[in-house]
Amino acid sequence: MKGHLTRNLFPEPQKTKGRVMSTIAAFYSGKSILITGATGFLGKVLMEKLFRTSPDLKVIYILVRPKAGQTLQQRVFQILNSKLFEKVKDVCPNVHEKIRAIYADLNQNDLAISKEDKQELLSCTDIVFHCAATVRFDDHLRHAVQLNVTATQQLLLMASQMPKLEAFIHISTAFSNCNLKHIDEVIYPCPVEPKKIIDSMEWLDDAIIDEITPKLIGDRPNTYTYTKALGEMVVQQESSNLNIAIVRPSIVGATWQEPFPGWVDNLNGPSGLIIAAGKGFLRAIRGTPKAVADLIPVDTVANLTLAVGWYTAVNRPKSTLIYHCTSGNFNPCYWGKMGFQVLAAFEKIPFERAFRRPYADFTTNTITTQYWNAVSHRAPAIIYDFYLRLTGRKPRMTKLMNRLLRTVSMLEYFLNRSWEWSTYNTEMLMSELSPEDQRVFNFDVRQLNWLEYIENYVLGVKKYLLKEDMAGVPKAKQHLKRLRNIHYLFNTALFLIAWRLLIARSQMARNVWFFIVNFCYKFLSYFRASSTLKV
Numbered sequence: 001m002k003g004h005l006t007r008n009l010f011p012e013p014q015k016t017k018g019r020v021m022s023t024i025a026a027f028y029s030g031k032s033i034l035i036t037g038a039t040g041f042l043g044k045v046l047m048e049k050l051f052r053t054s055p056d057l058k059v060i061y062i063l064v065r066p067k068a069g070q071t072l073q074q075r076v077f078q079i080l081n082s083k084l085f086e087k088v089k090d091v092c093p094n095v096h097e098k099i100r101a102i103y104a105d106l107n108q109n110d111l112a113i114s115k116e117d118k119q120e121l122l123s124c125t126d127i128v129f130h131c132a133a134t135v136r137f138d139d140h141l142r143h144a145v146q147l148n149v150t151a152t153q154q155l156l157l158m159a160s161q162m163p164k165l166e167a168f169i170h171i172s173t174a175f176s177n178c179n180l181k182h183i184d185e186v187i188y189p190c191p192v193e194p195k196k197i198i199d200s201m202e203w204l205d206d207a208i209i210d211e212i213t214p215k216l217i218g219d220r221p222n223t224y225t226y227t228k229a230l231g232e233m234v235v236q237q238e239s240s241n242l243n244i245a246i247v248r249p250s251i252v253g254a255t256w257q258e259p260f261p262g263w264v265d266n267l268n269g270p271s272g273l274i275i276a277a278g279k280g281f282l283r284a285i286r287g288t289p290k291a292v293a294d295l296i297p298v299d300t301v302a303n304l305t306l307a308v309g310w311y312t313a314v315n316r317p318k319s320t321l322i323y324h325c326t327s328g329n330f331n332p333c334y335w336g337k338m339g340f341q342v343l344a345a346f347e348k349i350p351f352e353r354a355f356r357r358p359y360a361d362f363t364t365n366t367i368t369t370q371y372w373n374a375v376s377h378r379a380p381a382i383i384y385d386f387y388l389r390l391t392g393r394k395p396r397m398t399k400l401m402n403r404l405l406r407t408v409s410m411l412e413y414f415l416n417r418s419w420e421w422s423t424y425n426t427e428m429l430m431s432e433l434s435p436e437d438q439r440v441f442n443f444d445v446r447q448l449n450w451l452e453y454i455e456n457y458v459l460g461v462k463k464y465l466l467k468e469d470m471a472g473v474p475k476a477k478q479h480l481k482r483l484r485n486i487h488y489l490f491n492t493a494l495f496l497i498a499w500r501l502l503i504a505r506s507q508m509a510r511n512v513w514f515f516i517v518n519f520c521y522k523f524l525s526y527f528r529a530s531s532t533l534k535v
């Protein structure tokens with residue numbers, strides 16, 4: 001496909017209302033675009049941006065599976081009628097007609113796309129954005145390989161049969177090579193060829209796969225990062241036939257600016273932990289305050305991805321370019337500072353019905369982590385469950401806490417290390433953009449104000465994940481005050497009980513106690529005597 005197209009890919013920039021129209025937006029006009037993973041966090045934001053900036057695009061094909069009792073159409077309807085798409089309806093009123101949901105299941109070898117649909121995709125698609133993946137860290141290797149490697153291979157095979165295809169953009173992760181400290185914009189080979197892994201998954205049984213998984217993933221922390229690295233290798237193997245680019249985002253967070261700040265719709269990455277901390281469940285977490293918190297807003301990832309799609313199609317680079325979509329070397333924020341900003345945001349934007357007052361800290365070693373897990377996580381959960389039992393209710397806090405601690409333990413790897421990602425290609429792309437494109441498809445995170453971003457993030461978590469209304473803030477604040485009083489009362493009672501026990505057992509403690517009581521009595525007598533004299 002490389003070098004096949006001869007039509008004018010650099011249309012003259014048009015003027016809209018006195019402003020030069022974005023070249024990237026103009027590029028997507030009239031295009032048929034295929035997106036996988038369009039129902040996911042990034043996919044939705046990507047699709048929204050495309051519709052909003054290029055309402056004249058021809059069609060967006062999305063590969064969807066039925067889920068949670070919803071048909072394809074119901075899922076699409078729900079997305080288009082969500083808050084995220086509110087602005088799209090003004091710019092592109094016929095958005096319903098421009099989206100075509102195609103039944104597909106990436107868990108199946110042929111992706112389960114019907115013959116007719118496949119034919120349409122093959123003959124019409126101009127650009128592919130491949131976002132679908134399993135992002136679970138603990139996925140079974142067989143499933144992770146199927147989704148992140150085999151499905152990518154299948155999709156590339158389809159892409160190679162698309163005569164009109166101008167670019168194939170693969171979304172990977174900046175952590176696909178997290179076993180390295182410095183990561184360049186290159187594909188690093190894994191010791192075992194992806195083809196061999198795919199083949200072996202077909203005949204090995206689950207027990208054997210479980211046994212060999214640690215050996216295969218080696219010094220990577222989970223099957224996710226390993227299979228994303230394999231996915232990149234598969235992409236590289238197809239790159240001689242296709243015009244491909246890879247985008248590697250770091251930890252994707254809530255929107256920074258578009259379509260509005262703070263939008264988020266799943267618990268991945270920091271979002272789940274923000275809830276856990278804001279509700280008072282999470283009190284300590286093993287993390288290095290000085291390690292870089294390489295968060296990247298989801299709208300920044302979408303903007304870069306669309307810019308990459310345009311650049312790849314128009315310039316047809318000779319080799320597969322990889323773009324790191326990271327914040328660390330442009331505008332670093334550190335876990336300590338971020339944690340502090342999250343806690344500060346809870347003061348202004350408290351969550352409703354908190355279990356305890358939000359307070360958390362980073363612990364730096366395994367022993368202190370275990371201590372805080374016992375004292376601050378497990379013990380309160382056990383006490384609360386005891387209270388639930390006493391009041392005739394079903395205990396649930398210990399189970400919830402165990403789940404949280406399991407989640408936290410899976411994220412810890414990323415909280416205790418810093419990586420350096422080189423960003424030559426990303427910077428090159430930025431410099432290739434016209435001022436208007438830099439504005440419309442902004443991915444320059446140097447402009448990001450972390451304090452403001454984190455505040456909007458916490459607000460977004462409250463509104464869009466917890467579905468809590470801002471009208472409830474005064475009540476939430478009152479609840480936190482009550483929790484503070486209970487906390488003081490509880491601690492005082494605990495102290496008195498401990499002291500009473502000590503007095504009963506130790507002569508030394510009794511002596512100290514009598515000394516204090518005696519001292520207080522004398523002080524009060526003196527105070528009373530001197531005030532009587534004054535009168």
Ligand SMILES: CCCCCCCCCCCCCCCCCCCCCCCC(=O)SCCNC(=O)CCNC(=O)[C@H](O)C(C)(C)COP(=O)(O)OP(=O)(O)OC[C@H]1O[C@@H](n2cnc3c(N)ncnc32)[C@H](O)[C@@H]1OP(=O)(O)O
Binds near residue numbers: 269342406
């Ligand atoms: C001064 C200092 C103060 C310190 C203050 C601290 C403040 C705290 C906030 C600071 C933020 C810190 C954030 C750190 C985040 C680090 C993230 C690093 C991520 C690196 C990512 C690499 C980038 C990528 O490429 S991958 C994309 C990201 N992927 C993920 O994040 C997936 C992670 N999730 C999983 O793998 C699984 O969900 C797992 C293994 C964690 C849990 O699996 P399990 O089978 O046990 O549960 P589920 O069925 O999945 O869900 C059960 C239940 O839990 C809810 N849930 C799911 N995920 C999370 C989550 N991340 N956090 C919380 N809760 C989660 C889920 O909705 C379910 O709830 P139900 O009610 O039962 O439905």
Ligand SMILES: NC(=O)C1=CN([C@@H]2O[C@H](COP(=O)(O)OP(=O)(O)OC[C@H]3O[C@@H](n4cnc5c(N)ncnc54)[C@H](OP(=O)(O)O)[C@@H]3O)[C@@H](O)[C@H]2O)C=CC1
Binds near residue numbers: 041065252
């Ligand atoms: N979130 C993050 O922090 C980061 C994400 N990335 C990468 O970005 C991409 C998008 O991630 P994100 O949006 O966060 O992930 P989500 O989990 O939100 O979305 C995953 C998407 O893949 C789809 N999918 C999963 N399994 C199947 C299947 N069997 N058949 C069809 N579709 C399927 C999901 O569909 P369904 O709705 O039906 O489940 C969903 O649309 C991924 O490639 C990920 O590796 C990279 C770095 C960080």
